[in-house]
Amino acid sequence: GESVGLHLPTLSVQEGDNSIINCAYSNSASDYFIWYKQESGKGPQFIIDIRSNMDKRQGQRVTVLLNKTVKHLSLQIAATQPGDSAVYFCAESREFGNEKLTFGTGTRLTIIP
Amino acid sequence: DTGVSQNPRHKITKRGQNVTFRCDPISEHNRLYWYRQTLGQGPEFLTYFQNEAQLEKSRLLSDRFSAERPKGSFSTLEIQRTEQGDSAMYLCASSLSTSGSTDTQYFGPGTRLTVL
Numbered sequence: 001g002e003s004v005g006l007h008l009p010t011l012s013v014q015e016g017d018n019s020i021i022n023c024a025y026s027n028s029a030s031d032y033f034i035w036y037k038q039e040s041g042k043g044p045q046f047i048i049d050i051r052s053n054m055d056k057r058q059g060q061r062v063t064v065l066l067n068k069t070v071k072h073l074s075l076q077i078a079a080t081q082p083g084d085s086a087v088y089f090c091a092e093s094r095e096f097g098n099e100k101l102t103f104g105t106g107t108r109l110t111i112i113p
Numbered sequence: 114d115t116g117v118s119q120n121p122r123h124k125i126t127k128r129g130q131n132v133t134f135r136c137d138p139i140s141e142h143n144r145l146y147w148y149r150q151t152l153g154q155g156p157e158f159l160t161y162f163q164n165e166a167q168l169e170k171s172r173l174l175s176d177r178f179s180a181e182r183p184k185g186s187f188s189t190l191e192i193q194r195t196e197q198g199d200s201a202m203y204l205c206a207s208s209l210s211t212s213g214s215t216d217t218q219y220f221g222p223g224t225r226l227t228v229l
Contacts, residue, residue, distance in 0.1 A: 034217070043117070043204050043220035044156065089155050100146070100169065101218060103155025 012110045013080050021107045023073040023090035030092040034101065035064060035075045039086045047075070047088075077109075085111045115139060117221030119205050125227045126195055133191045134224045138207030145188050146206040146218060147180055149173065156204050156220075162188060163210065195228045202226075 013019040025033070031052035036044035050057045050064045050073075057064050063076040073090050087108050091101040118137045126132050138145050143164050148156035159178070160170045164185040174180075177195075182188040192199055202223040208216035 036220075041222075043206075043222045046217055046219060049217060091155070100158035100161060100171075101148075101156070102158070105153065105155050 009105070010108045010110070012112055014112050015082060016079055019077045019080050019084070019109060021075045021077075021088050021090075021109065023075075023104055025071050025073065025090070025092050027092060027102075028071065030094070032093045033064070033066060033073050034091045034093070035062075035073075036089045036091060036103075037084075037086045038089065038106070044089060080109075080111050082111050082113060085109060117205055117207050117219055119203075119221040119224050121224060122222060123225045123227075125229065127229050128195060128197060130195055131191065131193045132195060132226060133189055134203055134205075134226075136188045136190070136205030136207075136221060138186070138188070138205070139209075139219060142207035142209045142219075143185070144208045144210045144216060144218075145182055146208070147188070147190050148204040148206065148220075150202040150204055150223070151200075159190075192226075195226075197228045200226055200228045 034049040035047040037047050038044045048059045048062050048064050050066050055066055061078045065074045077084055087106040089103050089106045091103045093101050117139055120135045124132055146161040147159040149159055150156040157173060158171050159174050160180050162182040165182050177193045180190045202225050204220055204223045206218040206220045208218045210216040
């Protein structure tokens with residue numbers, strides 16, 4: 001079935017540096033992608049989303065890039081802070097309807113002070 | 114706090130017992146979702162409601178699981194005859210679905226179930 005996977009399970013970044021978290025998806029029909037951040041003992045927190053008709057979207061310190069040709073999604077976090085340490089999940093869905101999200105296994109980002 | 118709330122936050126039960134979890138969505142959100150998350154994995158979809166109607170159920174939702182949203186507001190998830198394999202974090206999310214827009218799902222803090 002369709003799956004969303006992540007290239008790296010863990011990532012350590014020096015505080016203040018930029019980080020990039022990658023994600024691959026297999027369902028070519030997916031047209032809506034979301035990044036969530038999950039801290040220990042908490043539910044996933046929405047970070048940023050992107051539709052399939054876009055290649056890039058920016059938020060506050062975060063940028064999501066979408067490459068539909070190779071079915072690849074990435075999350076860039078600029079000037080990382082200790083509070084960015086968490087597990088990051090990408091998820092995919094259909095844009096309209098969005099009845100359910102399919103999540104990957106997550107990447108644990110650790111910010112080194 | 115106007116976010117999604119879930120109760121209880123933790124539940125420890127013995128195998129074979131029944132448990133019920135509650136989710137209160139963000140006010141006026143018409144969609145409500147249940148997911149299950151095991152350690153080290155991403156959340157897995159279980160079921161969702163549009164208002165009071167349950168529109169989709171995953172194959173993960175065995176006949177021991179039942180979810181309701183009787184008045185289109187809060188929802189309950191009941192697990193009967195719990196098994197050790199039911200131990201997981203049960204997450205609830207809600208969204209506002211409107212015509213022509215993508216509805217973002219906002220998650221609650223989850224209920225962690227431990228079956229002994």
